[in-house]
Amino acid sequence: MGCRVPPTDRHLLAIEGMHPPQIAALLDLAESYALLNRSGKTPRDRLRGRTLINLFFEDSTRTRTSFELAGKRLGADVINMQVSASSVNKGETLLDTAATLNAMNCDLLVVRHAASGAPALLARKVEAAVINAGDGTHEHPTQALLDALTIRRHRGGLEGLTIAICGDVLHSRVARSNIFLLTTMGSRVRVIGPPTLIPSQIDRLGVEVFHDMAAGLRGTDAVMMLRLQQERMARGLVPSAREYFRFYGLDAEKLAHARPDALVMHPGPMNRGVEIASAVADDPRHSVIREQVEMGVAVRMAVLDVLAQAGANG
Numbered sequence: 001m002g003c004r005v006p007p008t009d010r011h012l013l014a015i016e017g018m019h020p021p022q023i024a025a026l027l028d029l030a031e032s033y034a035l036l037n038r039s040g041k042t043p044r045d046r047l048r049g050r051t052l053i054n055l056f057f058e059d060s061t062r063t064r065t066s067f068e069l070a071g072k073r074l075g076a077d078v079i080n081m082q083v084s085a086s087s088v089n090k091g092e093t094l095l096d097t098a099a100t101l102n103a104m105n106c107d108l109l110v111v112r113h114a115a116s117g118a119p120a121l122l123a124r125k126v127e128a129a130v131i132n133a134g135d136g137t138h139e140h141p142t143q144a145l146l147d148a149l150t151i152r153r154h155r156g157g158l159e160g161l162t163i164a165i166c167g168d169v170l171h172s173r174v175a176r177s178n179i180f181l182l183t184t185m186g187s188r189v190r191v192i193g194p195p196t197l198i199p200s201q202i203d204r205l206g207v208e209v210f211h212d213m214a215a216g217l218r219g220t221d222a223v224m225m226l227r228l229q230q231e232r233m234a235r236g237l238v239p240s241a242r243e244y245f246r247f248y249g250l251d252a253e254k255l256a257h258a259r260p261d262a263l264v265m266h267p268g269p270m271n272r273g274v275e276i277a278s279a280v281a282d283d284p285r286h287s288v289i290r291e292q293v294e295m296g297v298a299v300r301m302a303v304l305d306v307l308a309q310a311g312a313n314g
């Protein structure tokens with residue numbers, strides 16, 4: 001498959017700073033991989049001889065599995081590091097771990113870490129292309145790319161759309177990456193949530209802030225719900241899950257304020273009955289949550305392809 005993506009960085013660490021043509025070209029390539037995946041005709045020799053290591057210091061189902069699948073579909077050798085069974089448990093540092101993997105001539109290093117900036121730190125120390133698979137509350141770039149691809153498939157583009165990002169924005173790397181991507185591509189972005197879960201000065205990122213779901217959802221083209229990240233909360237920022245759902249959980253009544261054909265999205269994992277009602281999450285007239293997962297594989301194939309070629313030419 002010919003790569004039509006303009007020159008990019010050697011790593012994918014963040015959406016912030018990416019330019020519209022880079023994003024559009026990555027989405028175009030991902031779209032072609034989505035079609036090839038459906039037809040079962042993926043180019044299995046594209047990454048032959050390349051080694052991809054998944055290094056996840058935080059739990060993951062979708063991201064880790066889809067990077068593994070993406071690498072294997074393109075013919076790479078894929079290794080999933082079991083961090084819980086690695087020498088990290090004997091005190092080995094992040095940098096020493098990465099240097100060890102680097103010495104094995106790995107080409108692509110996919111990193112998830114609880115510390116914001118950890119993948120960027122590694123990128124300065126290793127020769128492999130580093131892909132940020134989610135770092136603390138900073139960014140989750142491939143999630144934003146797969147979300148954008150999903151929206152684009154249903155709406156034909158991103159420019160001029162109004163997209164609501166709802167819930168625990170404060171702790172969400174998904175929200176940050178989506179805000180950067182969607183505003184860069186010309187969408188209007190609203191963030192909706194309780195004052196305790198909306199970062200102060202987030203309006204500086206070019207978004208509108210709402211604390212009322214009905215007002216914020218009015219006329220929106222897509223509604224992205226966020227997981228309530230209780231594990232990152234130092235103290236109780238919400239009174240109770242029940243109370244949270246009443247005011248900020250997406251149910252059919254609140255969704256009725258959005259456009260009649262609004263897309264319902266969630267990066268997963270979902271807390272059903274906390275940030276989203278099952279009736280909405282599973283409603284085929286609105287929900288594209290399963291399609292987001294499918295697009296995740298296509299987007300990660302595109303990212304691996306582009307970075308592997310950049311490494312080969314660099």
Ligand code: CP
Pocket residue numbers: 059060061062063064134143267268269
């Ligand atoms: N959306 C997302 O990052 O899911 P995982 O934590 O399962 O990878």
